[in-house]
Amino acid sequence: MNQSAVVGAGVMGKGIAYAFAISGYEVFVNDVKEEALEKAERDIESLLEKSCDKGFLTKEVYHTALENLHFETDLTKAAKNADVVVEAVLEKIDLKISIFQQLDEICKPEAILATNTSTMSPTEIGAQTSRPDKVVAMHFFNPVHKMKLIEVIRGLDTSDETVDQVRTISNQIQKEMVEVNEFPGFVTSRMNCLIGNEAMNMFMEGVASAEDIDKAMKLGLNHPMGPLELADLVGLDSRLRNMEYLHQTLGEKYRPSPILTKYVKAGRLGKKSGKGFYNYS
Numbered sequence: 001m002n003q004s005a006v007v008g009a010g011v012m013g014k015g016i017a018y019a020f021a022i023s024g025y026e027v028f029v030n031d032v033k034e035e036a037l038e039k040a041e042r043d044i045e046s047l048l049e050k051s052c053d054k055g056f057l058t059k060e061v062y063h064t065a066l067e068n069l070h071f072e073t074d075l076t077k078a079a080k081n082a083d084v085v086v087e088a089v090l091e092k093i094d095l096k097i098s099i100f101q102q103l104d105e106i107c108k109p110e111a112i113l114a115t116n117t118s119t120m121s122p123t124e125i126g127a128q129t130s131r132p133d134k135v136v137a138m139h140f141f142n143p144v145h146k147m148k149l150i151e152v153i154r155g156l157d158t159s160d161e162t163v164d165q166v167r168t169i170s171n172q173i174q175k176e177m178v179e180v181n182e183f184p185g186f187v188t189s190r191m192n193c194l195i196g197n198e199a200m201n202m203f204m205e206g207v208a209s210a211e212d213i214d215k216a217m218k219l220g221l222n223h224p225m226g227p228l229e230l231a232d233l234v235g236l237d238s239r240l241r242n243m244e245y246l247h248q249t250l251g252e253k254y255r256p257s258p259i260l261t262k263y264v265k266a267g268r269l270g271k272k273s274g275k276g277f278y279n280y281s
């Protein structure tokens with residue numbers, strides 16, 4: 001395998017493209033928005049440069065990665081020769097299904113089609129294609145260049161061969177993999193969304209400031225990041241979509257905190273918009 005495509009060049013797509021590019025894969029990055037693709041190109045190149053300056057990448061890897069990256073708004077051109085495609089568009093099931101149906105038409109029959117969904121069902125997505133055995137979830141973590149894990153979720157019809165190939169890919173791009181049977185939110189999002197939601201409710205109830213809630217979790221419970229700063233990093237719109245899906249599928253315990261809904265309505269989306277539980281301007 002040596003060619004990959006990443007569909008959706010937002011927070012996650014950029015990081016996933018970077019991981020493939022520094023590992024010798026040719027990468028076609030696709031987005032429907034020209035501006036998103038231009039920003040992705042600037043951001044990935046700047047990350048490559050910083051990583052090289054800090055000595056995390058050799059000059060040779062840096063130059064090869066730059067050559068490996070291609071940016072393409074046309075999905076057919078981006079995906080037609082890919083051995084593996086990772087979809088990282090918004091967390092909306094209809095959108096993901098429609099992209100997988102297009103990929104099913106466009107891609108080589110042996111290509112692996114992976115979704116970076118945080119919560120949703122690869123079974124449901126795969127069932128709308130002619131190759132559910134090749135459909136799998138590869139859940140990367142933010143920021144991708146620092147986080148080692150890929151949570152791999154096997155749908156009902158995902159084949160052993162596909163999971164083995166994903167294991168090989170994970171090794172090639174220097175990530176650790178855990179294998180999870182499908183259930184909404186998998187292991188990480190189900191746990192993390194609940195912790196984040198409780199922190200938001202506590203903040204809303206005035207139990208403590210955002211800073212003190214985060215400090216308590218970091219210094220008292222040894223979390224590397226506080227739940228509110230993490231939600232800001234993820235993007236509050238993305239987190240709200242995750243909570244809504246978990247609420248729908250797993251029940252009342254996952255009802256989104258009212259403050260999360262209020263912030264998203266106000267356009268406070270966390271780090272990416274300059275303001276969330278913290279101010280970034």
Ligand SMILES: NC(=O)c1ccc[n+]([C@@H]2O[C@H](COP(=O)([O-])OP(=O)(O)OC[C@H]3O[C@@H](n4cnc5c(N)ncnc54)[C@H](O)[C@@H]3O)[C@@H](O)[C@H]2O)c1
Pocket residue numbers: 007008009010011012013030031032033036087088089090091092095099116117118119139140141142233234235238
């Ligand atoms: N943000 C996180 O921390 C995080 C972590 C793990 C997984 N995820 C999951 O990754 C996925 C992407 O999340 P994100 O935070 O990167 O979102 P984002 O909003 O930053 O980026 C999504 C991108 O998809 C593009 N897009 C929309 N429709 C498209 C289409 N039809 N074809 C191509 N591109 C299209 C948008 O223009 C945008 O650039 C979601 O499923 C999310 O749940 C997010």
